[in-house]
Amino acid sequence: MRITVTVDGVAYSDEVEPRTLLVHHLRERLGKTGTVVGCDTGNCGACTVHLDGRSVKSCAVLAVQADGREVTTVEGLAREGRPHPVQQAFHDNHALQCGFCTPGMIMQAVDLLAEDPDPDEDAVRHGLEGNLCRCTGYQNIVSAVRDAASRMNTARTDAGGGA
Ligand code: FES
Numbered sequence: 348m349r350i351t352v353t354v355d356g357v358a359y360s361d362e363v364e365p366r367t368l369l370v371h372h373l374r375e376r377l378g379k380t381g382t383v384v385g386c387d388t389g390n391c392g393a394c395t396v397h398l399d400g401r402s403v404k405s406c407a408v409l410a411v412q413a414d415g416r417e418v419t420t421v422e423g424l425a426r427e428g429r430p431h432p433v434q435q436a437f438h439d440n441h442a443l444q445c446g447f448c449t450p451g452m453i454m455q456a457v458d459l460l461a462e463d464p465d466p467d468e469d470a471v472r473h474g475l476e477g478n479l480c481r482c483t484g485y486q487n488i489v490s491a492v493r494d495a496a497s498r499m500n501t502a503r504t505d506a507g508g509g510a
């Protein structure tokens with residue numbers, strides 16, 4: 348069937364099989380290979396994207412379920428050539444080693460911070476519990492998310508103060 352999905356701000360109209368998973372549609376049809384497949388069974392979170400602004404595991408969503416909706420991948424987070432604060436904080440806090448989990452971690456973290464702009468360590472760990480990392484031991488990931496929260500809150504305060 349034909350579906351139209353807006354991905355990272357661009358509308359794509361394609362024929363898909365009813366059984367095609369969103370992650371495969373993103374990677375194989377649209378070339379959005381920043382979103383990766385770690386397990387294909389909904390366990391690892393590596394495939395996390397935003398669907399209408401909320402994080403979902405894109406291996407657990409059919410492409411047809413995204414018809415008429417908006418998807419954001421890790422490739423669509425940067426603004427005006429600058430990384431998203433969560434991306435920058437992952438870089439600055441050395442929150443990755445092999446990097447395989449990183450796209451999903453970042454997308455989940457962005458969603459978490461939209462819900463809770465100032466999460467404590469427990470809240471970050473809880474918010475990321477659906478995303479598995481085999482390399483880092485998580486500590487630097489947690490530090491990165493809390494650092495990003497701090498940067499984003501400072502930016503909001505500065506913007507509010509200048510209004
Ligand atoms: S690839 Fe989707 S949860 Fe692992």
Ligand code: FES
Binds near residue numbers: 443444445448481483
């Ligand atoms: S950095 Fe390797 S799986 Fe997380």
